[in-house]
Amino acid sequence: MxxxxxxxxxxxxxxxxxxxxxxxxxxxxxxxxxxxxxxxxxxxxxxxxxxxxxxxxxxxxxxxxxxxxxxxxxxxxxxxxxxxINTRLHGHFKCESCGNIYDFQVAENIGDGLKGFVVYKKDINFYGICINCQ
Amino acid sequence: MxxxxxxxxxxxxxxxxxxxxxxxxxxxxxxxxxxxxxxxxxxxxxxxxxxxxxxxxxxxxxxxxxxxxxxxxxxxxxxxxxxxINTRLHGHFKCESCGNIYDFQVAENIGDGLKGFVVYKKDINFYGICINCQ
DNA sequence: TAATAAAATTGTAACCATTACAATTTTAAA
DNA sequence: TTTAAAATTGTAATGGTTACAATTTTATTA
CATH class of the missing domain: 1.10.10.10 (Winged helix-like DNA-binding domain superfamily/Winged helix DNA-binding domain)
Structure with a gap:
């Protein structure tokens, strides 16, 4: 790009x-x-x-x-x-083996239980071993 | 308790x-x-x-x-x-006004798109203004 | 164009939660 | 009791980030 x-x-x-x-x-x-x-x-x-x-x-x-x-x-x-630079809702997966960071999709309705709460930032971070490092 | x-x-x-x-x-x-x-x-x-x-x-x-x-x-x-001390899957909401931290429920299937990835930690943290601070 | 003000950039010093590490104390085992 | 292992302590070091003052660049106005 x-x-x-x-x-x-x-x-x-x-x-x-x-x-x-x-x-x-x-x-x-x-x-x-x-x-x-x-x-x-x-x-x-x-x-x-x-x-x-x-x-x-x-x-x-x-x-x-x-x-x-x-x-x-x-x-x-x-x-x-x-x-x-991507500020749309998505999750991050960090591979503890290779250090790579992967984006992944997240349902828009996550956290809908917080009725009456104003949310202006959503951090969704997973950690583990990626598919290439198994 | x-x-x-x-x-x-x-x-x-x-x-x-x-x-x-x-x-x-x-x-x-x-x-x-x-x-x-x-x-x-x-x-x-x-x-x-x-x-x-x-x-x-x-x-x-x-x-x-x-x-x-x-x-x-x-x-x-x-x-x-x-x-x-609560290690079951749940999210955290931090109120930037009062500083309180609230737990909230999260669907168990969040991040299911990561097929073939081994996930051993899931952080789900939201930030905003809680219902009591509006 | 020149003078002035505002904004951007720079470099150094400070901050401070956390870790490293060696010394001391406590606990457990023989 | 002796000895070894584990736990605890206190100090120093770490290092990414911020604070801040000085300098440079950019924009504005006369």
Whole structure:
């Protein structure tokens, strides 16, 4: 999947995020890879294009994206947090053997028992051994 | 709910955990309160009964309980981890207003799409505003 | 265009829950 | 009692993330 600069700028503007060089590159990476990267992953990918890049800028960027609702922060019982550009409801499976993270479908009515509760974030994370590691 | 010492000892022995004073007190606290406490919560509750108690002992104990499968570790996007003596499948709802953590039912067949995957941990955590804080 | 303000970026230091580890104490076994 | 094993303790280290001030870049206005 490939996104033009104009598409990336539009994506950010629609979500009330001023486009900047760093933000466009982070967004592009998230959209074109969709690999639930850590801050370190993102940093290493972009440092080659922006040699003065600071890790703090990546932290600032993903936190801004999170506040604006265009990424979800994943806490998968690892040391580092991960970021997911896919904000539609889905589950994550982490293979403890190969480390891969798989998306899986989840019924929309999960948690419907919470009547009267306002839910604005749903984390569904499974752990185990994936089919390729058996 | 109240547990006798003999019941607590039996509970640990059945799960291959040598009973000790600290372990019995931690287990008793988890069973009788069921409030998803942090290490700090547990420590503060027991320090009155064991003045020489060390935080490390609480860390050791909850990690041992986790390894033996009698508690689940909850990562609810807080600084601290929490521990839940109820290891049956259920979801957690964290109210961002009052901080309360609610259990809720979850269909047993959630994640059945993961055919061929061995799942040994299921985390289902929701965040929002509870019915009492609206 | 220049001057000014606002926003973005950077780098360092601090934070702090958790773990590592060695020393001490307690418990169990012989 | 002796000895070994296990449990507990206290301190130091870890390391991802945040705080914050300084610098740079971008946008606005005269």
């Amino acid at each position: 490939h996104f033009t600069n104009d598409e990336l700028i539009e994506y950010l503007r629609k979500n009330n995020i001023r486009p900047s060089n760093i933000r466009l590159k982070v967004l592009k990476y998230l959209l074109e890879n969709r690999n639930h990267p850590t801050v370190e992953d993102i940093y290493h990918h972009i440092i080659h294009e922006i040699p003065t890049l600071s890790r703090t800028s990546i932290y600032n960027t993903v936190n801004l994206f999170k506040d604006r609702g265009i990424v979800n922060e994943l806490s998968l019982n690892e040391k580092e947090l991960r970021y997911d | 109240h547990f006798t010492n003999d019941e607590l000892i039996e509970y640990l022995r059945k799960n291959n955990i040598r009973p000790s004073n600290i372990r019995l007190k931690v287990l008793k606290y988890l069973l009788e309160n069921r409030n998803h406490p942090t290490v700090e919560d547990i420590y503060h509750h027991i320090i009155h009964e064991i003045p020489t108690l060390s935080r490390t002992s609480i860390y050791n104990t909850v990690n041992l309980f986790k390894d033996r499968g009698i508690v689940n570790e909850l990562s609810l996007n807080e600084k601290e981890l929490r521990y839940d």
